Amino acid sequence: MALQVFTAVTGASWESELVGALDREDHGVTVVRRCVDVADLLAAATTGTGQAALLSAELRRLDGAAVARLTAAGIAVVGLVEPGDTRAADRLRQLGVVRVLPADAPAEEIARALRDAVSGGPVGGHDVGDPRSALPVLGLPPEESTRPTGRGRVVAVWGPTGAPGRTTVAVGLADEAARLEVSTLLVDADVYGGVVAQVLGLLDESPGVAAAARQAAAGTLDVAALARLAWAVDPHLRVLTGLARADRWPELRPQAVAVVLEEARRLAALTVVDCGFCLEEDEELSFDTAAPRRNGATLTVLEEADEVLCVSGADPVALQRTVRALAELREVLPDVEPVVVVNQLRRGPVPGDAREEIAGALSRFAGREVRAFLPADRRATDASLAAGRTLAEVAPASALRTGLRTLAAQLSGATEPGGRRRRRSR
Ligand SMILES: Nc1ncnc2c1ncn2[C@@H]1O[C@H](COP(=O)(O)OP(=O)(O)O)[C@@H](O)[C@H]1O
Ligand SMILES: [Mg+2]
The missing domain is CATH 3.40.50.300 (P-loop containing nucleotide triphosphate hydrolases)
Known part of the structure; x- marks a missing residue:
């Protein structure tokens, strides 16, 4: 069965094209709901109809508590940022989103990141930004977090x-x-x-x-x-x-x-x-x-x-x-x-x-x-x-x-x- 995914990438110019590509082609991923904002996404998460969420850094009111709630609800989260926007990528990681990809990544790659996120597979090599900013996230297995060394x-x-x-x-x-x-x-x-x-x-x-x-x-x-x-x-x-x-x-x-x-x-x-x-x-x-x-x-x-x-x-x-x-x-x-x-x-x-x-x-x-x-x-x-x-x-x-x-x-x-x-x- 295809992985059921919520998207919340509103506001970004590439949203509909991406969702279309994810859905249309055979990537093992089905978009079950296109959420308009964080509240909508959290509401969708409670329905138990999705296993993963694809969200963009621009999503308004996105904070660590929302990411934690998604994680607690068993929803794996993958983030998308404007290509090259490392600050947005770091911010997403600070909020607890471990997998972050540029929005122009091929649909196939995004689908793979979603599947890896659900199965707890390795964090991919196509991440943007500074992976050292990845934080230990409560509720995630330790291998999903990177601890920089030589710190206080x-x-x-x-x-x-x-x-x-x-x-x-x-x-x-x-x-x-x-x-x-x-x-x-x-x-x-x-x-x-x-x-x-x-x-x-x-x-x-x-x-x-x-x-x-x-x-x-x-x-x-x-x-x-x-x-x-x-x-x-x-x-x-x-x-x-x-x-x-x-x-x-x-x-x-x-x-x-x-x-x-x-x-x-x-x-x-x-x-x-x-x-x-x-x-x-x-x-x-x-x-x-x-x-x-x-x-x-x-x-x-x-x-x-x-x-x-x-x-x-x-x-x-x-x-x-x-x-x-x-x-x-x-x-x-x-x-x-x-x-x-x-x-x-x-x-x-x-x-x-x-x-x-x-x-x-x-x-x-x-x-x-x-x-x-x-x-x-x-x-x-x-x-x-x-x-x-x-x-x-x-x-x-x-x-x-x-x-x-x-x-x-x-x-x-x-x-x-x-x-x-x-x-x-x-
Ligand atoms: N070694 C000590 N000798 C004498 N008084 C102490 C000592 N340690 C703490 N106190 C006093 O005990 C009271 C409680 O200490 P405090 O450090 O505020 O405790 P806590 O933070 O555990 O509530 C304070 O009035 C403090 O000055
Ligand atoms: Mg005290």
């Missing part, structure tokens, strides 16, 4: 509920890495209300992360645009501020977040992401591109990151939350191997040698090693919060700060200087 690392700072100190650790790591002269981007991706701007004393009127996600969904985000949306806090540190209001979480669509991280890797050697926690009490934890959930952005960050830090508190209640969060993470993203950073270590809540007891408990109950212990130092963190400045600025000699610096050096591959660091002016 992404470290996700995550953890259970109960304020174990994710933001303190994320901000501290980013600041320390920048002080070690590693170009660093700090991203506030906490979908339960980000506070990084406030913690750093930035007067932020509009969340940079929301603007970046918006541009990513529109296919217009590149390194320069991302740099414009971030605060340059010092020569090595940029900050993409977060959603101050928790009810704005739908603005962080998972696919858009993946694109933001891709560009972040091009912008900075190290990207540190302050994530929310993952618990959703009222619903199951899952990836679902068709019906986005609050966890989607967080899970995307955890999946895309090179390293996931799970920040845990150091008392029995906090440890129990950590064990539980790690078990949930293993269920949803079994390939992610987080390492634990135990924060707020102090004498008292855990009897005996706290480090030993905590490390033993996390290894027994969660099967995870502790990468670092960071001491509780309320005096240092309060001074930091009061001044809207980082620990390096207000408590440079504190053990909490030096612990963060050592961890930052490990994560970024920078060498930690033996002596005290010079003060950096902002």
Whole structure:
């Protein structure tokens, strides 16, 4: 049976000729519906009458969410661009369309691309544009995505509920890495209300992360645009501020977040992401591109990151939350191997040698090693919060700060200087 295809190539001069040629000749392809716009295409997709969609880059309102919805509906997507228009081709790839052909390609070749897209065959050699701009697309097998090498690392700072100190650790790591002269981007991706701007004393009127996600969904985000949306806090540190209001979480669509991280890797050697926690009490934890959930952005960050830090508190209640969060993470993203950073270590809540007891408990109950212990130092963190400045600025000699610096050096591959660091002016 011929492959049933929807087309949505309206607005392009070559549309009717192409559709005619596809249909007329025997290419094993039947055009079952010529859609006039994205809404029409999505509506057609729900009928279950087509296996593939052929769409043009000019299609109005085409965004990453629409492509994700088509993919989730089991529709393979092939893009067409004006011959030689590499920007349009790159934009389509950013939106998640892996196969892109010039519109003047022979009908036979377009038909083959459609069949390959459905069967998951190789991405053809007639693509336009820069194939490195192909992004890992959620829901597609890994061989369909190309990852450029030699790019910046992404470290996700995550953890259970109960304020174990994710933001303190994320901000501290980013600041320390920048002080070690590693170009660093700090991203506030906490979908339960980000506070990084406030913690750093930035007067932020509009969340940079929301603007970046918006541009990513529109296919217009590149390194320069991302740099414009971030605060340059010092020569090595940029900050993409977060959603101050928790009810704005739908603005962080998972696919858009993946694109933001891709560009972040091009912008900075190290990207540190302050994530929310993952618990959703009222619903199951899952990836679902068709019906986005609050966890989607967080899970995307955890999946895309090179390293996931799970920040845990150091008392029995906090440890129990950590064990539980790690078990949930293993269920949803079994390939992610987080390492634990135990924060707020102090004498008292855990009897005996706290480090030993905590490390033993996390290894027994969660099967995870502790990468670092960071001491509780309320005096240092309060001074930091009061001044809207980082620990390096207000408590440079504190053990909490030096612990963060050592961890930052490990994560970024920078060498930690033996002596005290010079003060950096902002
Ligand atoms: N090591 C620490 N010692 C003392 N206080 C800390 C430490 N880490 C975090 N805090 C404080 O705990 C509170 C919660 O930390 P925060 O980083 O905002 O947690 P989360 O992002 O996990 O909700 C803040 O007031 C912070 O200053
Ligand atoms: Mg936080």
